[in-house]
Amino acid sequence: MAAETQIEQAGGSGPNPMAQFEVKRIFDIDLMGYDASFTNSSLFMILGVVLTSTFLIFAMRKKSMIPGRLQSIAELSYNFIYDMVLSAIGPKGIKYFPFVFTLFLFILAMNMLGMFTLPLGHLSFTVTSHIIVTFAIAMAIFLGVTVIGFKNHGFGFLKLFVPSGVPALLLPLIIVIEIISYLSRPISLSVRLFANMMVGHTLLKVLGSFVAALGVAGIGPLLLMIPFTGLEILVAFLQAFVFAVLTCIYLNDAINLHH
Amino acid sequence: MTGQGKKETGQDERSLKDIESRLGQLGEKLDKVRDENSLSENATRSIARSHNQMGTAFRITSELVGPVLVSTFIGYWLDQYFATKPVLMILFFVLGVVTGFVNVVRAAKKMQQETIDSGAYKEAKDMPFDDDDD
Helix, strand or coil: CHHHHHHHHHHCCCCCCCHHHCCCEEECCEECCEECCEEHHHHHHHHHHHHHHHHHHHHCCCCCCCCCHHHHHHHHHHHHHHHHHHHHCCHHHHHHHHHHHHHHHHHHHHHHHHHCCHHHHHHCCCHHHCHHHHHHHHHHHHHHHHHHHHHHHHHHHHHHHCCCCCCCCCHHHHHHHHHHHHHCHHHHHHHHHHHHHHHHHHHHHHHHHHHHHHHHHHHHHHHHHHHHHHHHHHHHHHHHHHHHHHHHHHHHHHHHCCC | CHHHHHHHHHHHHHHHHHHHHHHHHHHHHHHHHHHHHHHHHHHHHHHHHHHHHHHHHHHHHHHHHHHHHHHHHHHHHHHHHHCCCCHHHHHHHHHHHHHHHHHHHHHHHHHHHHHHHHCHHHHHHHCCCCCCCC
16 A cells, blocks of 8 residues: 555655556455455456456357368467467477467467557456466476486486586586576576566656647647557467467477476 | 341450450450559558568667666665675676677667568679679
8 A cells, every 4th residue: 555655645646557456356255265366357357367268168069171261260279379379489388379379368368458448437447468367377387397407318318507618627617607597597587477468567657648638739639649558469379479489499499498 | 036046146246356355445444443442552561571670679779678677676676685785786787788788789680680580681782783783
């Protein structure tokens, strides 16, 4: 609450561009002393899961030889990720395809719902603009990849930190660098997604408040908003894609272990 | 009866010619559509490639910054553990910067290798660029 009032004071009289990132409770749930309330964040996660699942099931209900529009969208997205997994990991990686596909669709739905949910008014929310959400996903991937690596290669997985063809003198330094690089994966993975989503949405909100404040002259920022909205949609797609690509690259390290 | 038969053959001939001309037209249309499609296929491929490049750009920026944050935090934590403020934090900050650069150089090398493997590099190299044959 204190932070909230601080932001409001700093923002002055106009609409607060950070208000869109507030987590609001819809109804309270108390789980053994922990606050597990159903918030707008939870609502949008559920909405995303339900929308993607129903879309895929609905689009593939006919499975016709000549796909209709919906079916070709579903098949296109499936093929897109399938090709990516195959080219990044190889045939051994196909068993992780369902995970990567789910991850991609979930993040894509989260990002896109933040762009297209005006009718919900003040409840509108972008789940991936909160670092705790993206960090939780990234950490799950990081731990999962580490477990898969040790399961596939035993302690041989530690060879990941010892690149071949390095002079013995430099080896200690290189190993430290490799370990730092490995440990920084979840941070760079989560910060990238969160920062891109938050920055874009804040920018759109600030431009939007200019439109409202300037009256007739607001046409200027309004025109500026059009390309930025397009860019935001592109970024929303691209970040989901990059997240999936990097998951594949990390899985590749754990499965094939060549550096 | 015979008259009718003659008429029918006449109709057949006419419709045959009609069909042939229509076939020709259709063929032309098909060729056109095919040309357009191959063009748009190329366009989508280049769009996909540019998306991929933009994705790589996003990736590289965060791979430059991520290790610095993580490494500095590790240094800070180790400093508190060994009570050696601020030596390890500075050391690990420098290490983090080095790691970031190593990451970026590696990603760039990999991208270059991919470009060479995909043949795009050779294509660009083989383009008629200079006219003096040396």
